[in-house]
Amino acid sequence: MARYQYRSALRDGSGNSLTSVTISIYEAGGSTPADVYEAATGGSAVNSVDTDSNGEFLFWVDTADYDVDQLFKLSFNPGTGVQTRDNVQVFKEIAYKYLLEQAAAPSTDAEETVLYAKDVSSVVELFFRYESDGTEIQITDNGSVAGGGGGGSSTATRLYLHNNYGGF
Numbered sequence: 001m002a003r004y005q006y007r008s009a010l011r012d013g014s015g016n017s018l019t020s021v022t023i024s025i026y027e028a029g030g031s032t033p034a035d036v037y038e039a040a041t042g043g044s045a046v047n048s049v050d051t052d053s054n055g056e057f058l059f060w061v062d063t064a065d066y067d068v069d070q071l072f073k074l075s076f077n078p079g080t081g082v083q084t085r086d087n088v089q090v091f092k093e094i095a096y097k098y099l100l101e102q103a104a105a106p107s108t109d110a111e112e113t114v115l116y117a118k119d120v121s122s123v124v125e126l127f128f129r130y131e132s133d134g135t136e137i138q139i140t141d142n143g144s145v146a147g148g149g150g151g152g153s154s155t156a157t158r159l160y161l162h163n164n165y166g167g168f
Contacts, residue, residue, distance in 0.1 A: 003040055003060040006090045010055045010078060017055030024048045025059065028087050029073035035065045046142045059092045 008020035023035040025047055035045035036059040045065070051057045061072070068091040075084045126139040 003037060003062045004090050005040070005058055005060050006072075006088070007056065007058040009057070010051050010076065012078070017051075017053070019051055019055055020055055020056075021051045021078050022048050022165075024075045025060075026073040026075065028073050030073070034061070034072055036061055063091075066091075073138050110131050112166065 010021055010023075012018060014077070025036050026032055027034050036047065037043050038046060038049060038050070039058060040060055046059075047056050049059045061070075071087045071089055073081060073084060073086045074088055079084070094159035120138075125135055125141070
């Protein structure tokens with residue numbers, strides 16, 4: 001099993017760090033306390049952590065305790081009333097993990113738009129296949145976003161994926 005880290009910070013409207021604020025962690029959409037950890041390995045499960053002197057906080061979630069599609073709710077009171085962030089995703093690698101399990105573009109005998117990963121010279125690279133003509137484009141090159149600049153260098157800092165169904 002593996003632990004995945006969630007790290008964030010609390011700031012007020014002026015950008016000042018909110019220190020010593022307790023963050024309570026729950027399973028998303030409810031009031032069931034979540035089992036999280038204060039370290040990458042070992043230790044006992046807790047269900048809250050505190051912000052440090054920089055307003056930062058972190059915790060780990062273990063795949064022995066939750067499936068990778070589990071979402072969480074964070075609740076805290078910075079002195080101005082309880083605030084909640086629901087449906088927080090900790091297991092950010094879920095989509096990438098799925099892609100890593102694909103050896104190549106899924107074969108469906110139908111033209112479809114698809115995002116997938118495959119091994120290229122011992123590096124897992126991300127690809128996109130167009131529905132219209134089946135053209136395959138390589139999105140990453142040696143693990144970094146491909147294209148965006150001349151001479152083989154990349155200036156791209158964000159990758160946007162969109163479909164006609166309102167998201168990806």
